[in-house]
Amino acid sequence: MSPVSRARKKSSQPASPSVNGLFKDVLRDFSAVAAEPGPFDVELLASEVIGQWAEADPEDRLGLELIAFAQRKITPGAAALLAALKVLAETGEERAAAAEALAVVLGRGIPEPEWAGEIGQVTVGECWRTGDVYGDESSLLCVFSRGEATLGLLALLDFTEGGRVRDLVVIEEPHEVLAEMRGQAEEDRDLVVLDKVEPADAHRLLAEGIAATDALSEPEVGEDYARFHAVALTWCRCLPEPSATEAVAAWSPVRRTEAVDRFLAESNLSDPESGREIARLLVEHGCRTEPADPLRVGPEKLARFLESLLDGETELEDEDAVAPVVLAWAAWGARRAELSDAAAAALVEDVTEYLAEYLADDEDDEDFSDYLDGTESAEEVLAVVARRRFAVPETAAVIGDEELTDLDPGDPEQRRLLVIGAHPEYHESLAAEEFDGTDGLRLALETSVVDHLWDDEPPEVWEAAQRLTARGLAREAVLDQLVTVLESQLTETEEEDRLDYDLDGYREALREA
Structure with a gap:
C-alpha cells in the first residue's frame, strides 16, 4: 500500500501498565479532543482505542469495562468517549451499553458534546481502485468528507484469498494519493490498472473483505488494520447499500477435468500426461481460493499454490513436473486473459523466481551450487538459478x-x-x-x-x-x-x-x- 506515508499519525500510546491506568489515559485523551471539537479526530481516536483491545481475549470484555469505567465519571472526557463509542463500538452490545452510559453521565449535568450528532455521519466522495493487471491485489481508495474536511480510507485487497482486506489506512490528503495512483497507472500501463468504482461496489468490497479477514483465527494483516478497523466499518455504513454479490456455482468434477484436458491440449508440454496431476491441483487450488474465476493466473496466486505444495499435505507422484507445468499454466493463463506481451513476460519471470525458491525449499533440499559461483548476492540467487537452470536443466x-x-x-x-x-x-x-x-x-x-x-x-x-x-x-x-x-x-x-x-x-x- 504505497501511500502509507500519508497515513494519519498514531497518537501516543498509554504507558500505564494496569487496565485502570489505561482507562484513565483514554479519558484524558478524550478530554483533550472534547476541548477542541473535531468529529474526524474523535472518530479516529475512538477507532484507535478500540483497536488496542483487538487481540485481547474476548472473555476479558475490555470494551464493556471501559464503558462502565466512563459511566462512573462526571467529566467531559467521559461524555466524549461514550458519545464516540455509542456509534463506533463494533458490537451491538457495546453500542447499546455506551448509549445507556452516556445518558447516565449527561443526567449528572455534563453537557453532551456539540459534535455528538455528527459522529459517523460523513459525505461519500469518489471511490477508486488501482491494482495489478492480473487481479492478485488492489488498493481501494474511498473519499469521505464532513464540511471542508476530507479524509480517505485506503484498503489493500488480496484476491488470492477471496478478496480479503489485508490492511486499512486513513489518509489525510486523498487527492494526492489519487494523483499518485493515476501516475503509477500511466507510467506502467502494462502492469497497473486504475478504475473508478461505484460506491455500492466499494461497500461490497470493503464489507466482504473485512468480514473475510475477521473470520480468520490468526489473519496476517498490516500494522494499521486494527487501528482503523472501527472507523472503516463506521464510514462504510454511509456508503450506499452494497451491490449484490453474484452467485457462484461450484465447479463440478467434470468441469474441472475438462479444464485440465483443455490446458494439456493447448500447452506445449513435452509430456502432457506427466503434467496432469499438477494441472489438476492447480484447478482445485483455483476453485478453493477463487471460485468465481478458478483459472485466473497471477504471480501471487501461483506463489500461494507453490506454498500449498510445501505444507507437506500433498504427496506428488512426479516432483519434476511442477516447474514445467506451473510455467506452462502461467503462459496458458496469460493467453486466456489476453495479457500484453510485457505483462505475460513479467508473470513468467516472477513465477520462474518463485519456482526456484520452491525447489530450493523442497524437502529433497536440491543443491543449486552447480548453478552458482559464489559472487551472487542473496537477492540475486533465485533469479540466477532460474536463468541458468533454463539454459542447462540437466x-x-x-x-x-x-x-x-x-x-x-x-x-x-x-x-x-x-x-x-x-x-x-x-x-x-x-x-x-x-x-x-x-x-x-x-x-x-x-x-x-x-x-x-x-x-x-x-x-x-x-x-x-x-x-x-x-x-x-x-x-x-x-x-x-x-x-x-x-x-x-x-x-x-x-x-x-x-x-x-x-x-x-x-x-x-x-x-x-
Whole structure:
C-alpha cells in the first residue's frame, strides 16, 4: 500500500501498565479532543482505542469495562468517549451499553458534546481502485468528507484469498494519493490498472473483505488494520447499500477435468500426461481460493499454490513436473486473459523466481551450487538459478554409448557436452569421420545461446526467452527461435571456416523476437 506515508499519525500510546491506568489515559485523551471539537479526530481516536483491545481475549470484555469505567465519571472526557463509542463500538452490545452510559453521565449535568450528532455521519466522495493487471491485489481508495474536511480510507485487497482486506489506512490528503495512483497507472500501463468504482461496489468490497479477514483465527494483516478497523466499518455504513454479490456455482468434477484436458491440449508440454496431476491441483487450488474465476493466473496466486505444495499435505507422484507445468499454466493463463506481451513476460519471470525458491525449499533440499559461483548476492540467487537452470536443466548426458554424470554446467566445455547430449539425433553424425557441417553449425549456435543465457550476456537473450515462454513455447522451441535469431546475424570473417555475428544487430533482433 504505497501511500502509507500519508497515513494519519498514531497518537501516543498509554504507558500505564494496569487496565485502570489505561482507562484513565483514554479519558484524558478524550478530554483533550472534547476541548477542541473535531468529529474526524474523535472518530479516529475512538477507532484507535478500540483497536488496542483487538487481540485481547474476548472473555476479558475490555470494551464493556471501559464503558462502565466512563459511566462512573462526571467529566467531559467521559461524555466524549461514550458519545464516540455509542456509534463506533463494533458490537451491538457495546453500542447499546455506551448509549445507556452516556445518558447516565449527561443526567449528572455534563453537557453532551456539540459534535455528538455528527459522529459517523460523513459525505461519500469518489471511490477508486488501482491494482495489478492480473487481479492478485488492489488498493481501494474511498473519499469521505464532513464540511471542508476530507479524509480517505485506503484498503489493500488480496484476491488470492477471496478478496480479503489485508490492511486499512486513513489518509489525510486523498487527492494526492489519487494523483499518485493515476501516475503509477500511466507510467506502467502494462502492469497497473486504475478504475473508478461505484460506491455500492466499494461497500461490497470493503464489507466482504473485512468480514473475510475477521473470520480468520490468526489473519496476517498490516500494522494499521486494527487501528482503523472501527472507523472503516463506521464510514462504510454511509456508503450506499452494497451491490449484490453474484452467485457462484461450484465447479463440478467434470468441469474441472475438462479444464485440465483443455490446458494439456493447448500447452506445449513435452509430456502432457506427466503434467496432469499438477494441472489438476492447480484447478482445485483455483476453485478453493477463487471460485468465481478458478483459472485466473497471477504471480501471487501461483506463489500461494507453490506454498500449498510445501505444507507437506500433498504427496506428488512426479516432483519434476511442477516447474514445467506451473510455467506452462502461467503462459496458458496469460493467453486466456489476453495479457500484453510485457505483462505475460513479467508473470513468467516472477513465477520462474518463485519456482526456484520452491525447489530450493523442497524437502529433497536440491543443491543449486552447480548453478552458482559464489559472487551472487542473496537477492540475486533465485533469479540466477532460474536463468541458468533454463539454459542447462540437466547435469548428466548420454552421448552414443557413453553415459556422463555429474557434469559441471559452469564449465564451458562440459556445458557443450550437455548441449550435445540433448540432441541424440546428431550423435551418429558426430561419430562419423566427417561431421556434417549443418549439424555442427546447429550445435555450435545452440551452445553459444546457452552460453549467453548462462552468462546473461547479452541480457536480451534471457529477456527474449521469457517473452517466448510467456507465449506458450516449450524450452526446446524457445531455444530454436533464439538459435534462428543468432544465425540471422552471422557474418563471414577473414579466417577460414570461421563465422562471427553482429552484436548490435543480434541484440536488436532479440528485442523484436
